[in-house]
Amino acid sequence: MDLRRQGPVARITFGRPEKLHAMDAAGWRSLAALLQEAGADRQVRAVVLHGSPRAFCAGNDIGEFFRLATPQEAREYFLGFVLPAMEAIVNCEVPVISAVRGRAVGGGTEIVLVSDLAIAGTKAAFRLPEARIGVWPTVFAAAAPYTLAHKPAGLLALTAQELDSHTALRCGLVHQVVDDDLVGDAAHALAATIAEGSRDAIRRTKRFTTARLRTDGMAAVRDALTELSDETLGSPDAVEGTRAFREKRTPAFAVTTTSD
Template identity: 35%
Template sequence: MSTPPVLTTVQDGVGTITLNRPEARNALSMDMRPALAAAIAQMRDDAQVHTVILTGAGGAFCSGGDISSMQDPSRTGLTFRNGMRQLHQWFPDLVNLEKPVIAAVDGPAFGAGLSLALAADFVLATRRAKFCAVFGRIGLVPDLGAMHLLPRIVGHQKAKELVFTARTVDAAEAQQLGIVYDIVEDAAALTEAAQTLAQRFGQASTAAIGMAKTIMNQSFESDALTIAELESYAQSMCRGSAYHLDAVQRFKAKEPLRFDWDKLK
């Protein structure tokens, strides 16, 4: 039996998706793509999952697309286009997953791997993590949402520089650019840090976080009035939730709230 290209686990409310082609530095192969789509759908639909960790096996996050498949002479321009369109059928599900998503990056996050990291809400990285919009080195343009996400995170001018030069960015610079949330020493510390951060959301309102995320993900494309209307809708939904009503009762009774980030430190 062949090794699954993507592994999933769920434990204590934390779902983990592991890209599992360490021999190819977790390059995004053709069979990995539907497996990753299915894993994202699994985490989306599992009501027990409050936070998702996306990581890679064997000391790499994702080295990008599988270049060996790019050399197939039978694949035409239309074939490649259809393949890209299939990617964009599931990638928005990751970007807009209404749960906190943590990318735990060890080693390279290149090309499509960079896009996968950018899709997360928080990126944790080891000191040997590397980020690169590598496409320009082989005469391609960034894909898998990179040209949408990268300028929103690092700014327009810096995004152009990273794309035009296709240079490698280490973890420290990636943190300065706003790509990386925190840096840890090694793979063992990365696993622990990702689990610790994920568990801190365990008592939060997944619904409230999810709706806030969905609205903020539209904030660059929407005007203030549209965002205000979305806020009004989301707030009315949250106000009637059991979570909010419980929080109000706890506040009135001077009892600890279920979720208090400052007290979780």
């Protein structure tokens, strides 16, 4: 993962392009650290997150799930790595803008969700496939009520269908759609416009516009990640779903499942 300053704008580029920028523990940790570094820089007025033309971010590396053998290990992973990265976006002193080209899957869509602003290319696509592998999009389900209306949020989280960029625009997940080769320029132009303002004014504005997300929203995210760790991972559906994913077949979920 890489951080570069371009005048008053910090550019963070996700690593592991060979895996479509799928995030492992090191990736989540690096994202949190770079966001904290950029937000603490008095010269920075905005941060832009980048992937590559094929993908913005493919979310959690599915290989991480296979290594989480116990609820305790799952809690340590999600609350120790994923949650701090999401909190770093929300709590960053300056606005964070996602520049989305290609696919944003799972945690990649959730990064877009909690960003302050997002620009999408015409070929950008968004998907939350977790339900198809027996788990659920915890960060999105918990945070979306604080950023999106519940109907568009439910459409994406419950169906696991892929949204094109124009549908994402109508849902409010992104703020502008441009040609794919203009995504980076548009995101940085937006950041530069923000950067023309006083850093103190920018910081205070973000603090108030994200107030409910920072408090109630991120508390809900923590609760959701804990429930995922304690109750979902290791369940029959999660075991079958991840095994089917690895074997490239349709999962055979149980007709009935334990409910709360």
